Amino acid sequence: MQKKEKIRLIIYIIYCALMLLGLYIRPATTSASLTYWEDVAAHFNPVPFETIIYFHRLLRYNLPFSIYAQVLGNLIGNVVLFVPFGFFLVGIKEQTRRPFWKVMLYSSLIIIVIELLQMFTLCGYCDIDDLILNEAGVALGYLIRKIFSNRRS
DSSP states (O other): OOHHHHHHHHHHHHHHHHHHHHHHSSOOOOOTTSOHHHHHHHTEEOSTTHHHHHHHHHTTSOOOHHHHHHHHHHHHHHHHTTHHHHHHHTOSSGGGOOOHHHHHHHHHHHHHHHHHHHHHHTSSOEEHHHHHHHHHHHHHHHHHHHHHHHHHO
16 A cells, blocks of 8 residues: 555544544433434434425524524535545545445445434434435535546546
8 A cells, every 4th residue: 555545544534533423422312201212203304305495494584693503514514524535435545446326325325324323322313414415525525536636647
């Protein structure tokens, strides 16, 4: 493995570790009046674009800055946080580049596992919109990697 590839691998491992820490090192959000399975169901949104549209509508109102920050943090953060994932999932080694469809498939499977773990551990919400936004970030990371790769060629 070349020095560049080792550095990429180390950065990718650090990125993944920080992502997992950020996702799972927080207290579970439970309700005293609900059973575990009712809580799990309350942490699940299978309706595509429901949260995105809700947040978009919120942005039109004269709300406190903290609400705007939270909404934009959720929308933009779900994209931006997965850009490195797409950038590195292409392949650490130059010779082992993955095609776009494989990167999107692998990342979808990983993100689905992350979302389900959040739901069952009650450390977050399993939201189809998170998958959509995360995949947009992966695609953006893939595109950035392609641009950088083409510039060096």
